[in-house]
Amino acid sequence: MEYSEKVMEHFVNPHNVGKLDDADGIGEVGNAKCGDIMKMYLKIENEIITDVKFNTYGCASAIATSSIATDMIKGQPLSEALKLTNKAVVEALDGLPAVKIHCSVLAEQAIKAAVKDYYDKNGIEYDAEMFKFEEHHH
Amino acid sequence: MKVYADNAATTKISKVALDAMMPCFQEFYGNPSSLHSVGQDAFHKVRDARNIVAECINADPNDVYFSSGGSESDNWAIKGAAYLMAKKGKKHIISSKFEHHAVLHTLNALEKDGFEITLLDVYENGLVKVEDVKNAIREDTALVTIMYANNEIGTVQPIREIGAVCREKGVLFHTDAVQAVGHIPVDVKADNIDMLSLSGHKFHGPKGVGALYCKKGIRLPNLIEGGAQERNRRAGTENVPAIVGMAAALKDACDNMEENTKKLISMREQLIDGILKVERSRINGDREHRLPGNVSVCFEGVEGESLLLYLDLMGISASSGSACTSGSLDPSHVLLSIGLPHEVAHGSLRLSLCEENTPEEMEYIIEQIPPIINRLRDMSPLWEKIVKEGNN
Ligand SMILES: Cc1ncc(COP(=O)(O)O)c(C=O)c1O
Ligand code: FES
Numbered sequence: 009m010e011y012s013e014k015v016m017e018h019f020v021n022p023h024n025v026g027k028l029d030d031a032d033g034i035g036e037v038g039n040a041k042c043g044d045i046m047k048m049y050l051k052i053e054n055e056i057i058t059d060v061k062f063n064t065y066g067c068a069s070a071i072a073t074s075s076i077a078t079d080m081i082k083g084q085p086l087s088e089a090l091k092l093t094n095k096a097v098v099e100a101l102d103g104l105p106a107v108k109i110h111c112s113v114l115a116e117q118a119i120k121a122a123v124k125d126y127y128d129k130n131g132i133e134y135d136a137e138m139f140k141f142e143e144h145h146h
Numbered sequence: 147m148k149v150y151a152d153n154a155a156t157t158k159i160s161k162v163a164l165d166a167m168m169p170c171f172q173e174f175y176g177n178p179s180s181l182h183s184v185g186q187d188a189f190h191k192v193r194d195a196r197n198i199v200a201e202c203i204n205a206d207p208n209d210v211y212f213s214s215g216g217s218e219s220d221n222w223a224i225k226g227a228a229y230l231m232a233k234k235g236k237k238h239i240i241s242s243k244f245e246h247h248a249v250l251h252t253l254n255a256l257e258k259d260g261f262e263i264t265l266l267d268v269y270e271n272g273l274v275k276v277e278d279v280k281n282a283i284r285e286d287t288a289l290v291t292i293m294y295a296n297n298e299i300g301t302v303q304p305i306r307e308i309g310a311v312c313r314e315k316g317v318l319f320h321t322d323a324v325q326a327v328g329h330i331p332v333d334v335k336a337d338n339i340d341m342l343s344l345s346g347h348k349f350h351g352p353k354g355v356g357a358l359y360c361k362k363g364i365r366l367p368n369l370i371e372g373g374a375q376e377r378n379r380r381a382g383t384e385n386v387p388a389i390v391g392m393a394a395a396l397k398d399a400c401d402n403m404e405e406n407t408k409k410l411i412s413m414r415e416q417l418i419d420g421i422l423k424v425e426r427s428r429i430n431g432d433r434e435h436r437l438p439g440n441v442s443v444c445f446e447g448v449e450g451e452s453l454l455l456y457l458d459l460m461g462i463s464a465s466s467g468s469a470c471t472s473g474s475l476d477p478s479h480v481l482l483s484i485g486l487p488h489e490v491a492h493g494s495l496r497l498s499l500c501e502e503n504t505p506e507e508m509e510y511i512i513e514q515i516p517p518i519i520n521r522l523r524d525m526s527p528l529w530e531k532i533v534k535e536g537n538n
Contacts (some may be wrong), residue, residue, distance in 0.1 A: 019452075020459065025525045036527065042469040042476075043488050044449065047527040065526040067451040067470035110475075 011068060012102040018072035023079050026061040033129070035121025037114055044070050044111065048078070048118040052126055055086050062118070069101075069108040070115075077115035083145050086123055090138065092116060147506040148461040149507045153348075153439060154297055154325060154498035155235075155465055159391065161352035166394035167352065170387035178384050179375065188386050195393035202400045203342065204333040205359050211376045213390050215356040216324040216345030218369065220248040222358055222380075223320045223341040224291055226366035228256050231288030231318065240282045240290045242266045242274050246297055247471040249322055253291075261288075272431030272484045280311045289318045294326035294342075298467055298480040298496055299431035300440025302330060318364065324348055328399035328410025329437055330407070334359055336529045339367075341538075344396075346388065350500070351395030355388035366528070400531035410438035413499055413508050417441050420512030424519055426532070430494065431484060439499035444486065447529030448493040448522045456518045457495075462511055489528065 011019070028049035036047040044066030051059035060082050062074040077097050081089040094112040098104050104112060124139045126132075150158070170191060176184035178192050180447035192212070200207040213219045216327055228239060241253055243265045253263045266278045274292055283290070290312050296303045305321055320341035326332055327342075327350030341364070345356040358380075360366050372381025399406070414436075418429060421443050430442040445453070450468025457464055465471070467478030469492055475483075477491035486494075497511065523529040 019455065023320070039475075043468070043492050045527045063525050063527040063530070065447070065528040066449050067468075068455050070449075070470075071452060104229070 009105045010100070011072075011108065013071040014076075014100075015069060015104065016018070018069040018075040022071050022075035024061050024075065025029040025063070027063065028059060028061050031061075031122075033122040033124075033126030035118045035123070035125055037117040037121050039110060039114055042066075042110075044114060046070065046074055046114045046118040048068070048074075048122040050119075050126060052086065057081050057084055057086065057089055058066040066114070066124045067108065067111060069104050070111040072101055073097050073104075073115040074118075077112075077119060081119060086126075089119055092119060092121060133142075147507065147510050149503070149510060150463045151503065151507075151511065152463045152465050153301070153500040154437075154496065156353065157350045157500055158502070159352055160395050160398055162398045163351050163391040163395035167387040167391035170390050174386060178386065178425045179373070188384075191386055191390050192384050195389045198393040198397050199344075199357055202396045203327065203359060204330075204335050206362065208377070209359055209362055211358045211360060211380050212384060213356045213358055213380060214354055214385075215347070216246070216322065216343050217248040217362040219343030219345070219356050219358040220322050221252050222369040223360070223366070224249065224252045224289065225369060226260055227289040227318050227320060227341065227364075229367055230365060232261070232384055236286045236288035238262045238264065238266045238284055238287045240266065240279065240287060240292075242268055242292050242303075243270065244268050244296055244298075244480040245291070245293050246322055246324070248294070249291060266292075268301075268483050270485050272296060272299045272480075273435060274303050274308065276304050276307040276311060279308050280315075283311070283315045283317055286307060287315075287317050289320060291320040291322070294321045294323035294332065295437050296323045296431070296480060298478060299442040299484065300325070300437035300498075301431040302326070302435045302437060305339070306337045312340075313338050316465060325437060328396050329403075329439070331403070334361070337412055340364060346354065346392035346395065349372050349395050349399040351392035352388045355385055355392050357392075371480070374462060376397070402501070403465075407438045409501055413503060413505060414439060414441055416505060417497060417499075417508045417511060418443075420508070421515060424516055428490075430481065430486070437498075441497040441499070443495050444481075445493040445495065445519055446490060447526050447532050449526075451496050452522055453495055453518060453533070456522070457514065459528070460514045460518075462514060465496045465498075467496070468492050 031049040032052040033050040038045045047063040049061045060078045064074045094116040097112045176188040178189035196207045200210045318493030322346045327344040340361045342359040347353040426446040451470040467481045469477045481491035
């Protein structure tokens with residue numbers, strides 16, 4: 009198993025690590041099986057993600073995907089952030105080893121969970137289908 | 147600083163072993179089965195190596211068979227004994243929960259083939275209880291196979307006592323001594339061992355070579371069929387340089403064992419004391435009945451692969467039994483077998499030392515670990531929860 013330079017770059021110096029005390033949406037997801045946890049904090053103004061921070065407990069690829077995924081949604085409208093797929097994250101990292109793909113799914117789900125939390129807190133209506141996470145098998 | 151602390155995974159080949167091997171490539175390159183003098187020179191090299199290996203474990207040289215390593219020896223001994231005894235209607239095998247996969251997966255295969263397997267508990271301290279072995283033995287027990295020392299947590303099993311129980315009950319006893327031979331005294335006669343696996347690359351010998359000790363009179367069926375090498379028991383032209391290198395490395399390890407052990411235990415204790423200063427850390431397995439060079443610890447709220455890779459960036463090579471490093475999404479079966487919860491096993495770190503390590507290197511490791519742990523805990527949502535719960 010080998011990580012790309014991009015993964016190592018984000019693992020060694022992850023971007024957007026931390027918490028937002030005044031977050032508008034917080035999402036926490038976990039991989040029940042390997043036990044990893046990702047927590048995403050979003051600051052949202054006018055449907056735009058103005059700030060984002062994360063906390064992750066997991067392997068190098070979990071940390072790297074958290075880092076690059078938060079980069080990818082920062083400054084984006086919510087509609088764009090919701091379109092972020094784990095595939096796009098993997099591509100942005102120049103690939104992940106096959107056994108590590110599930111770590112990138114965590115990032116996609118954490119963002120969605122945080123947006124859902126924001127919608128719920130603010131009574132904004134949404135299509136529940138959007139937040140149905142597929143079962144991922146490894 | 148560069149510190150290699152993963153000697154349980156594999157070791158650097160020693161100068162002594164390398165020097166012994168080199169002439170085997172271009173000078174003693176003959177086939178030991180050939181009758182001409184070039185072949186006979188190679189034959190003598192293998193014979194001498196067998197004598198050395200035998201002496202190191204107090205075996206008769208005729209009972210030592212060279213193989214391709216620990217995995218082959220384990221497969222050979224266990225499958226061989228199983229099929230040998232099945233002919234007498236004995237199809238029950240006793241082993242432990244934390245054996246190496248070379249043993250466990252072999253047992254899985256036998257189970258599919260109609261054998262019944264009992265895996266004994268190893269308890270919190272990582273030690274098999276002799277009483278449990280005694281109680282598990284039945285009329286139809288074909289074999290007991292218990293490892294000499296565990297590869298992850300380094301606990302050393304009461305092999306002599308287990309062997310005595312097996313002798314008393316007339317049951318075959320095999321031990322995977324891959325992590326023990328060359329590190330702690332192993333004596334097949336005093337330890338009541340019928341079959342023993344060892345591997346060259348765990349004591350500064352080459353990889354891909356090992357041996358099986360099989361006591362005279364046990365007509366173990368062959369695993370590898372073919373030519374008449376190894377007295378008709380294991381076919382294939384001998385890997386002369388590897389066999390010679392393994393023997394030289396083992397002799398060196400055994401000749402210096404006392405001195406090495408002293409040095410290793412002192413470094414091990416230094417390292418354990420230093421590491422356990424980290425909040426919410428713990429040692430895995432019995433602290434005393436442990437290989438001289440094994441340090442196995444867990445840090446709560448930290449994931450092992452990340453820890454490993456940050457250590458690597460600081461020049462330290464170690465290993466972890468975390469789910470994320472296993473590629474299987476489950477933490478190592480060894481850590482689960484001693485009762486660690488998944489999330490604790492997830493934060494495991496194994497540092498395995500050899501006599502070439504230094505106290506200065508231990509100090510370096512002790513300095514490097516806490517900032518990495520802090521950094522990982524700072525970004526860990528799990529650590530946040532642990533701290534909160536701890537304060538309640
Ligand atoms: C306890 C134990 N048994 C068996 C093996 C397998 O040995 P080898 O790598 O020589 O096949 C190892 C080493 O990985 C081990 O530590
Ligand atoms: S987070 Fe466990 S394998 Fe990536």
